[in-house]
Amino acid sequence: MFSSKDFISNLLGIKDPNITLDENNPFETQMIGDVEAVIYHAVLTYTLKHCPNCGFKGQIVKNRTKTSRILLPNNNPRVSYLDLKKQRFLCRKCQSTTTAKTNVVKRSRWISEQVKLSVNLEAMHNSSLKDIAERHGISASSVQRLIIEANPSIMGNQCHHLPEHLLFDETKTTGGMYSFVMMDSRQHQLLEMLPSRLTKDLKRYFGRFSLAERQRIKTIVVDLNAAYVSFIPQIFPNAEIIIDRFHLVQMPNR
Ligand SMILES: [Zn+2]
Structure with missing residues (x-):
């Protein structure tokens, strides 16, 4: 049988074992502006062994979640997003909170690393910024920023x-x-x-x-x-x- 894990890793290309698709509500389609978007719902959670703030190895409790919308590579002509519910952790010793991390997207960014890679691959084939931007559903200045970030020596x-x-x-x-x-x-x-x-x-x-x-x-x-x-x-x-x-x-x- 085709599992949620297969779907996440093979169809969406998300290689983080801590992310699982929300099986009750795996996706929905929605109009965002004049573009049809597919929004996948998933959860990011794991066990945190020590507090990144104070190093405490005792009670780190799971404490609510925070949802971020992340841009995934295009599912032409539709745009794809991942609404990722990120686990938040609370340290009982220093009372600091931490949000779960993933390699799918950099901290406080909304464009996934996969999109970044795809933009950079297209840029190597002499596409214009505008074309790449349109194909990925982002602005030309975002395309430029992703190219420079990926390879400053370029x-x-x-x-x-x-x-x-x-x-x-x-x-x-x-x-x-x-x-x-x-x-x-x-x-x-x-x-x-x-x-x-x-x-x-x-x-x-x-x-x-x-x-x-x-x-x-x-x-x-x-x-x-x-x-x-x-x-x-x-x-x-x-x-x-x-x-x-x-x-x-x-x-x-x-
Ligand atoms: Zn702490």
């Missing part, structure tokens, strides 16, 4: 050949830092992410491409950030600078 080492039409942008990454993003403006493909948007760092980065290659660039779409605009003619002597319409529309609001 930054500044992806692009070896420049297309004729570029787009420069910047996004906020984890910790509120800005990173520089370069895309192919015609193919909408992500080409490069850099951890800094400072002119000196960008100049150093673009210095790796030969002058002949930089002269081939015909257009560069940018926002109104003066820092970018000022160095473009030096580095890309033949490129026409195009101010992105989206940013222009936003300008009166700034």
Whole structure:
């Protein structure tokens, strides 16, 4: 017979033996916005042998649960979530509470590690951030954050050949830092992410491409950030600078 454990580990790909499907209410379908979602219900629990706060090895009691909604890989065209009831533990000695941990999702995150892996696999095949985002039901900036998190050394080492039409942008990454993003403006493909948007760092980065290659660039779409605009003619002597319409529309609001 097909057990709940088989379902969790083989069909949902969840390899944590402490997670079991709620057999009374294993899943439901629900509309979230205009997308149909399948929501699986499961419980995460185990026995805690000592208190992570004070090290006490005595009475650690199970004390209620806390449910988090976790994004699972897409079950196209539907989005899948896991509503995971996480066990909470109370230490009788120091009175601190701890929530059960799992390798399915990092602490205080809602995107599962499986989704993170899937995003990163797709990113290796030159999909655009927007396409990957749509396929996984997350935002393009989340996709970018997942790629950088999984492989920080990827930054500044992806692009070896420049297309004729570029787009420069910047996004906020984890910790509120800005990173520089370069895309192919015609193919909408992500080409490069850099951890800094400072002119000196960008100049150093673009210095790796030969002058002949930089002269081939015909257009560069940018926002109104003066820092970018000022160095473009030096580095890309033949490129026409195009101010992105989206940013222009936003300008009166700034
Ligand atoms: Zn304790």
